[in-house]
Amino acid sequence: MTSLAPARVQLEPETVASEPVQHKPKGRRGVVMTLVLAVMAIFWVSPLALLVVTAVRPLADFVGNGPLSWPEEFTWSNFSDAWGIGNFATTYKNSALLALIKVPLGVLISAMLGFALAKLRMKFRRTVMFSVFLGLTIPIYIAIVPVFIMLRQAGATDSLFGLIGPYLAFGIPFEVLVLQSFFRQIPDEIIEAAKVDGAGDWRVFFTMILPLSLPALVTVAILDAVATWNEFLFALILLNSDANKTIPVGLLNFQGQFANNNTGLAAGILIAVVPILIAYTLLQRYIVGGLTAGSLKG
Known part of the structure; x- marks a missing residue:
């Protein structure tokens, strides 16, 4: 031993x-x-x-040395020039007004539809869901001519409010996809307990579902705001006057017939994306959480 x-x-x-x-x-x-x-x-x-x-480089330095070279000097005048050339005083106001009206309206409609598809017993639910998600497969280019004809007949061309309808039609399908996936993971017992206490569907939706779904709502709101802020094709086709143009259309002012103001365009793009960068920086945790929450439920 x-x-x-x-x-x-x-x-x-x-x-x-x-x-x-x-x-x-x-x-x-x-x-x-x-x-x-x-x-x-x-x-x-x-x-x-x-x-x-x-x-932040002069245009002559950009043309003479190439875009990938380090600047010989720096200048801040491109930003002041870009503000005037891009008419940002007007286009910023128009894009902000359009986003402030369209985004909350689109998120509210999508949330109500997503809640109905996820939690309510309704006839033809699968048919409605299939019809909504079918909108994700329709390219925007196919709808340009029909939308333009309808809005022209309604007298809604060259108007910011005329853009709200097409923007809603192409934004709602994706938002419903995200929100109804999030709503599905909310326990049915919570909704049933509220109904036992006498709460109707509208009260359940506004007092329980919306507060519990804040990450998903912020996610779709930010993504919808970015899409609305950057949308170019509908705004280019439907808006004619300078007083109604949005930021992406205003950036066309930097492109001339015989010359391009590349440094001014770069400064204009930075001016245009500042609100989006700030929103992503402040709300990125909500965006990631909202997009991944729907995949956590088995």
């Missing part, structure tokens, strides 16, 4: 010493993954960095 004790003592250091070896491959994989993600981040950020450098 005494001869076995040293053997037992000798085995313990070997066992302990062998444990760190198992973690080395994981550590190497982590370093490799970090390097890969760093390279991807550089490629992802490089267009924005190039845009910023272009916006």
Whole structure:
């Protein structure tokens, strides 16, 4: 029995010493993954960095040395010039007004429809759901001519309010897809308990469903605001006067017939995307949470 004790003592250091070896491959994989993600981040950020450098260099330096060269001098006059050329005093107001009206209205309609499809017993529910999601497969280019003809007959062309209808039609399907997926993971027992206490469907929706769905609502609101802010084709076709143009259409002022103001355009793009960058920075946790929440329920 005494001869076995040293053997037992000798085995313990070997066992302990062998444990760190198992973690080395994981550590190497982590370093490799970090390097890969760093390279991807550089490629992802490089267009924005190039845009910023272009916006703060003179046009002559951009033309003479090329877009990928480091500027010989820097200037801030591009931003003041871009504000006037792009007519941002007007286009900012028009885009903001359009977003403030369309986005809350679209989110509310989508939330009501998503709640009905996810939690209410209704006839032809699958047919309605299929019809709504069919809108995701229709390219916007196919609808340009019919929409233009309908709005012209209604006298709604060259009007910001005329854009609300087409924007809602193409924005609601995606919002319903996200929201109804989120609503499905809300326990039915909560809704049933509220109905036992005498709450109707409208009260359940406004006092329970909407507060519980804040991450998803913020997600679709931000994505819808970005889509509305950046929409170009409908605004180009339906808006004619400078007083009603939105920001994407106003950026066309930087493109001339014989020359392009590339540095001014870069400054104008930065001016245009500032609200979107701020919104993404402040609300990014809601966006990620809202898009992934619907996939957590089995």
